[in-house]
Amino acid sequence: MLISDFIARFEAGLARLEQASIQDARRHYDDLCQSFAPADPKGMTVADDYVAGVPVRRFCPAVAPPEQIVFIHGGGFTIGSVRSHHGVAASLADQLNREVVSINYRLAPEACYAAMLSDCINVAQVVKPIALVGDSAGGRLAMDMAPLLNKAMSNQPLLGLIYPPVNGLTEQTLGPDGPLLSRQDVVLCLLPLCPALNSPCLTPAPASQVEVLAVEHDPLTLPLETTVARWRAEGVQVGYHHAAAMVHGSLHGHAMLPEMQNAWQDFCQALRSRLPR
Known part of the structure; x- marks a missing residue:
């Protein structure tokens, strides 16, 4: 599939959400994302x-070792679920050869950000994962929960972040508009739901080992790259993977988009190389 075809198909699906109720919009979004997911890996x-x-x-x-991975889906804090990100979580489990626990945390407007974070922390404290992986809004949740888990767990989880929003997002710091996610989407939708994104304070390094996956056409990429460079300067072990020509959300089509598939595999293999053996 060409990225232009993916964008056109995804945009057509998102158009169905505009006039729908929040519950119908969530169902439509789950179905849309699932339409790109490959079959579950054999076994x-x-x-x-x-x-x-x-x-x-x-x-x-x-056949997998006993250690588990926690996965946190994206969707702008208002949509998304274990269904929408089923294909991503299944692929993650397959490539890392570990059980992945995907969290169906509460969403806005019914829940505030603190409640979403609480759901994720409560699951992780029971699972005691060796890694946290978060997609987009889920990446932000993973960033915010990691330092809290570090205080409660003897072993610090590895952190995997897929195009997450970082602190200090404004019209001046965001990169250019991208298909499927515009600068206006970030300012009007994401920022009001996660107060820390408005903070001028620099995003602290959430873990000592981090792997990051970003895409070329995404307003979140420029501030994310700036943050990655600062974390590295502070001595954090950060791996950075960049999918050329891809857009925010294209991970759903990783099985159909060669550039996204290559970057996704690189990201997963880098995570796997850091896991305990």
Whole structure:
């Protein structure tokens, strides 16, 4: 698939959300994202469950070590679920050869950011993951929960971030508009839901080992690259992976988009190389 075809198909799907109720919009978004997902890897077991009262979906390869990964989906804090990111979580479990626990945290407007963060922390404190991986808004949640988990767990989890929003996002610091995510989307939708994004304070390094995946056409990439450079200067071990010509959300089409697939595999292999053996 060409990236232009992916964008056109995704934009057409998003147009259905504009006049829908929030519940219908969430269902449409889940169906849209799932339409790009490949079949589950052979031998993988998928099961819905509850951890600490929070719904989760477990993805377990046929043969895997006991350590687990926590995955936090994206969707701008208002949409997205374990269904929308099923394909991403299944691929992550397959490539890391670990069970992945995908969290179905509460969403806005019903829940505030603190409640979303609480859901994720409560699950992680039970699972005790060796890594946290977050996509977009889920990447921000992973960044904010990692330091809190570091205080409660003896082993600091590895952190994987997929085009997350960092602090200090303004019209001056954002990069150019990108398909599927504009500067206006960030300013009007993301910033009001996560107060820290408005903070002029520099985003602190959330972990001692971080792998980052970004895409070329995304207003979040420029501030993210600036933050990665600062973390590296501070001595944090940060791997950075960049998908040329790709857009925010194109991870859903990783099985169809060669550039995204290559960057995704590089990101996953870098994570796997840092995991305990």
